[in-house]
Amino acid sequence: MTISTPKTMYEKLWQSHLVEAAEGETPLLYVDRHLIHEVTSPQAFANLRFHKRPVRHPERTIATMDHNISTRSIKIDAAGEGAANQLRALGINCKEFGIELFDMGHKNQGIAHVIGPELGLTLPGTIIVCGDSHTATHGAFGALAFGIGTSEVEHVFATQTLRQNKAKTMKIEVKGHVGAGISAKDIILAIIGKTGSAGATGYVVEYCGEAIEALSMEERMTVCNMSIEFGAKAGLIAPDQTTFDYVEGKEYAPKGEIFKQAVVDWTNLKSDDDATFDAVLTLNAKDIKAQVTWGTNPGQVISVDGIVPSPEDFSDPIEKESCVSALNYMGLTAGTKMTDIQVNKVFIGSCTNSRIEDLRAAAGIVQQFQGQRVVDNVDAIIVPGSYRVKEQAESEGLDKIFTEAGFEWRLPGCSMCLGMNDDVLEEGDRCASTSNRNFEGRQGRGSRTHLVSPEMAAAAAITGHFVDLNA
Amino acid sequence: MEKFNTHTGLVVPLDVANVDTDQIIPKQFLQKTERIGFGVHLFHDSRYLDHEGTQVNPEFIINKPEYKDASILLARENFGCGSSREHAPWALQEYGFKVILSSSFADIFYGNCINIGILPIKLSEDEIDQLFKLSPNAQLTLKVDLPNNIITCGELSFKFSLNEFQQYSLENGVDSVGWTLNKLDTIKAFEEKMPAWQ
Structure with missing residues (x-):
């Protein structure tokens, strides 16, 4: 009898997807599900066409329009010419290569990482890839899910596999x-x-x-x-059981x-x-307390009851320097209470926080403020993650709670998380955002992003500053 | 893909940590459906003073005349973090960079570089530090020898390593899709054994 070595979940997923580990080659893994969108796929399709190669398993790929689309209009041209070109190219490519596409206004359309789970495209025990770094979302199901570049998108199209070094x-x-x-x-x-x-x-x-x-x-x-x-x-x-109950019937x-x-x-x-x-x-x-980022990467984060750190708080010279440049970019002074930071923009959405529970949580906070509205100098938008989320929210009356309180209720899409459409911050804007990146210029050149939860974002919209809701 | 063997070039020292791919190529330039046209927008927000990109920022190191012909980028830790956009290495390549030196790279970015023929070289923090100390005082020219995994600069030399297959792919300009398509029988055999739900 042999006793097998105990394995981590990652090792089990790896083993069950290992097609080949040939001498001198990077191991070849099988890809079960491939999600694509308009921004990182066109060059991959172009190369397939150039080499006269088909998509090996078109039924394993699902396409959605999410990054570039307008959140004000369902029209393909609504977010500008560049966006429209890319969206139309996705339509043409999907048709030519036999890939199912959720295009403008389709009931299944939405952010790739929102629709995958809600449609049951995301399954435990699978490998899921997408030309988008937030593909890690699907790991919530016990799927090995990660973002890939366009060359890899092409590799998956042609072979349904990917070469990966073991992490x-x-x-x-x-x-x-x-x-x-x-x-x-x-x-x-x-x-x-x-x-x-x-x-x-x-x-x-x-x-x-x-x-x-x-x-x-x-x-x-x-x-x-x-x-x-x-x-x-x-x-x-x-x-x-939580996972299985969620997946069943999708x-x-x-x-x-x-x-x-x-x-x-x-x-x-x-x-x-x-x-x-x-x-x-x-x-x-x-x-763990409620968190707010103060800097220009997600690691530069502190509890809402804290103060903006000083470069002196860091011993590592690189972190010290990063703090100096982050404070400069963010227009913040060390020692300022986080709750004293005023915002003029609020974004509730993105593949991080645009699902129905996120919207319920935000609406719950709005209701706690009993009739108070978004303060005059703040523009606040709510962007549901998909048409299904939007429909569900509307059936629960959440849209009314938001609009009556002065929030804008938009159409689904990636929106202001990366600002590829017209949902972009102006220079100097300060935004409480439920998205995932506070990089310099991410939401617009010279704009300042503070990453927070939907609850914190809703409270910031109504008060104009960060609030310690648990104080 | 072009083969990579040895490369001798001028180093531009970008003394910044955590350079993310949004900085390398901002979102407004991702709407192309071709692989070309990104080089001019490389590091847009730092390189240009205005949003339209008409006023060059003379303070940004890459814009300095002495680094005009640089083909090796030296940067601090966690280079290429964030978005998976391959547009970032496309922009770096089109601008003229063939080698990037850092003490660490984000995983997706690293793979994307190799897939298009840019050589990302990981050195220790101390070695990167030595290069930064040398570079402001002189036009630092490095010779990068991929087959022998060594970088030399006068008396100084550093070894580096690369995954075996990635090294082979770069040196031979392997068409990775074509390479895997030769294994179609193995892939098909794998598929036949997959459970029904998968």
């Missing part, structure tokens, strides 16, 4: 339970604050512990979504006996009890 493994355990009012966004921002923005480069991270197990699927997606923001190749959460998910067999396989995915990880990080959930 190291990191376990991040969040012990105990978070306090009332602490969201999944706060958990992941607190983790990134601890590791720094490159703390997991070269690793696949597995999130575990009571605080993670207690999360809903949508909350788990928020956590995994930001794995790339501290450099991780992917983020994983072990599938459990449009593209397996049905009947096949679903039952899948659940058996998925149940075995979790890391073995005595599996070893290359690195381990432990946090106590009760120590």
Whole structure:
């Protein structure tokens, strides 16, 4: 009898997708699901055409229009000529290569990382890739999911495989339970604050512990979504009953006996009890407070009851220098209370926080402020992640809560997270944003982004500054 | 893909950590459907004083006349973090960079570089520091020898390593898609054993 070595979930996913590990070659992995959008796919299609190569498994690829689209109009031309060209090219490419496309106004259209899960395209135990770094979102299901470049998009189109070096493994355990009012966004921002923005480069991270197990699927997606923001190749959460209940009955998910067999396989995915990880990080959930970024990378984050740090707080010379330049760009003075920072823009949306639970949470805060409206000098927009989310929110009357309080209720899309359409900040604007990146210029040249949860963003819209909702 | 063997070129020192791909090529330039036309927009927000890109920022190091012909970019840790956009390495390549030196690279960016024929070289923080100390005082020219995995600059030399297949691909300009398509039988055999739900 041989005793098998205990394996992590990542190792199990790797083994089950290893097509070939030939001598002298990077291992070849099978890709189950490929999500594409208009921005990172056209050059890959062009190369296929040049080499006269087909898409090997068009049924394993799903296309959506999300990055470039207008959130004010359903018209393909509404976000400018460049966007329209790219959107039309996606339509032409999908038709030519036989790929299913959710185009403008389709009931399934939305942000790739929102529609994958809600349609049951995202399944545990699979490898999912997309030409977008926030593909890590799907790791919430126990899928190995990661962003790829356009050359790799082409490789997946032509072969349904990808060459990948094996990553190291990191376990991040969040012990105990978070306090009332602490969201999944706060958990992941607190983790990134601890590791720094490159703390997991070269690793696949597995999130575990009571605080993670207690999360809903949508909350788990928020956590995994930001794995790339501290450099991780992917983020994983072990599938459990919460996962299976979410997947069951979704449009593209397996049905009947096949679903039952899948659940058996998925149940075995979790890391073995005595599996070893290359690195381990432990946090106590009760120590996590509501988070706000103060700098220009997601690792530059602090609790809302804290103050803007000073370069003197950092011993590492590079971090010190990064602090100096971040404070300069952000127009902040060390020592300022985070709750004294005034904003003039609020964005609730993006693949991090645009799902129905995010919108309910934001609406809940609006209602707590009992009839108060978005302050005069603030423009606040709500961008649902998909048409399904939008429809659900409207059926619950959330859109009314928002619009009556002075928020703009927009059409789905990536919107101001990256500002490829006209949802762009002006120079000097300061935005409370539920997105994932606070990089210089990300939401518009010279604009300043503070990453927060939907609850914090809603409160900032109504008061004009950050609020410690748990004080 | 062009083959990479040795390259001798001028180094431009960009003394910044965590250079993200949004900085390398901002979003407003991602609407092309071709692979060309990105070089002129490289580092747009730093390189130009105005949004339209008509006024060159003379303070930005890459714009300084002495670095006009640089083909090797030296940067601090975590270079290429953030968005997976391959437009970033396309922009760097079209501008004229063939080699990037840093103490660490974001994973997706690193792979994207190799896939288009840019050589990303990871050195230790100390070695990167030595290069930064040399570069402001002199026009630093480096010789990068990929087959022997060594960088030389006068008396100074540093070894570097690369994954075996990535090294082979760069040296031989491998068409990675074509390479894998030769393995179609192995892929098909794998597919036949997959469970029904997958």
